[in-house]
Amino acid sequence: MAQAVLPFSVAGFTPIPVSYSDSSTHVLYARAHTGPKKPKTDSKGKAVVLPEDRTLFLVNVPPDATERELTLFFKSSGTVEKVLFVGDAEETDEPSDGESDSDEEQEAAESDAGSDEDANERPRKKRKKGRAVAPQVVPLPSRPLRTFRRTGGRAHVVFLDASSLARALTPPTKPKPWPTDTSVPLGLAHYTALYASLRPPLDTVKAHADTWMAHFDFEEAKKKQESKYKKGEAIVDEDGFTLVARGGAYGKTLGGDVGVASKKFQNQQQNGGGKRNRKKNDKKEKEGFYSFQIHEKRRKELMDLKKKWEEDKANVEKLKQSRKFKPY
Numbered sequence: 001m002a003q004a005v006l007p008f009s010v011a012g013f014t015p016i017p018v019s020y021s022d023s024s025t026h027v028l029y030a031r032a033h034t035g036p037k038k039p040k041t042d043s044k045g046k047a048v049v050l051p052e053d054r055t056l057f058l059v060n061v062p063p064d065a066t067e068r069e070l071t072l073f074f075k076s077s078g079t080v081e082k083v084l085f086v087g088d089a090e091e092t093d094e095p096s097d098g099e100s101d102s103d104e105e106q107e108a109a110e111s112d113a114g115s116d117e118d119a120n121e122r123p124r125k126k127r128k129k130g131r132a133v134a135p136q137v138v139p140l141p142s143r144p145l146r147t148f149r150r151t152g153g154r155a156h157v158v159f160l161d162a163s164s165l166a167r168a169l170t171p172p173t174k175p176k177p178w179p180t181d182t183s184v185p186l187g188l189a190h191y192t193a194l195y196a197s198l199r200p201p202l203d204t205v206k207a208h209a210d211t212w213m214a215h216f217d218f219e220e221a222k223k224k225q226e227s228k229y230k231k232g233e234a235i236v237d238e239d240g241f242t243l244v245a246r247g248g249a250y251g252k253t254l255g256g257d258v259g260v261a262s263k264k265f266q267n268q269q270q271n272g273g274g275k276r277n278r279k280k281n282d283k284k285e286k287e288g289f290y291s292f293q294i295h296e297k298r299r300k301e302l303m304d305l306k307k308k309w310e311e312d313k314a315n316v317e318k319l320k321q322s323r324k325f326k327p328y
Contacts, residue, residue: 030057054160064186067082141200
């Protein structure tokens with residue numbers, strides 16, 4: 001069966017046929033990258049600028065393609081510097097702010113150490129113990145897996161020189177074979193590895209959970225130590241007023257030992273004073289405590305019983321008189 005002839009250009013894109021096998025062919029569409037008016041930003045908020053003279057823009061990228069496969073595919077055109085998939089978080093090689101700050105702190109510490117060595121005349125003091133090191137979290141085992149993207153994905157391929165971009169845009173005479181990245185599984189092996197990675201051994205899960213909780217407890221204790229307000233110190237706002245806030249085990253604030261009445265205490269005061277009133281009620285005379293009280297109680301019950309008997313007897317007589325049928 002004769003293969004269809006592809007045009008040299010489609011809406012400004014160069015078709016690049018890709019051969020997966022003798023019976024299956026895929027088509028990539030490529031053109032030179034043109035930068036937008038507003039530069040894109042990465043996940044850290046930094047602008048990502050791609051060089052227009054050596055960046056190739058691809059459309060209809062296979063959904064399971066990897067950076068290594070695209071690098072090997074365009075290896076014949078030139079050396080590929082990096083591959084960026086549109087939609088993924090772009091990573092920059094620039095050091096983060098935290099790394100630069102740590103370097104500055106290290107340099108300052110070294111300079112301080114040098115000045116301390118020169119001042120040998122001062123009496124040596126006991127060295128303070130170093131800060132407690134946070135426990136390391138045991139990571140869960142992870143396996144390299146392919147990232148599946150949407151069909152018809154886009155990507156940027158950045159070459160080291162501009163001549164490589166020109167060679168990559170040259171229409172090929174026949175389909176180029178698609179390389180396979182053997183470092184990540186494909187097909188059924190991918191789902192087998194995914195199943196295994198989602199079900200790690202129980203010992204590893206237990207170690208991960210224990211170390212994570214230990215790290216969490218360490219961070220919580222560190223926050224308490226570095227807290228701005230401590231017990232016994234008054235809380236003062238920006239205007240200079242002392243804040244009264246409920247806290248602590250006995251309703252005291254964090255500072256100043258100022259007591260704040262709890263809701264339960266207020267309700268007890270409104271209902272009559274709580275325990276104090278209960279003690280007053282307990283002082284009253286108790287019923288059935290003395291023998292004469294017991295006799296009086298029994299006598300009263302007997303009188304009530306006789307009275308009820310007479311009432312019931314009168315009611316029975318009334319019912320008898322009200323009967324219409326009188327056989328006797």
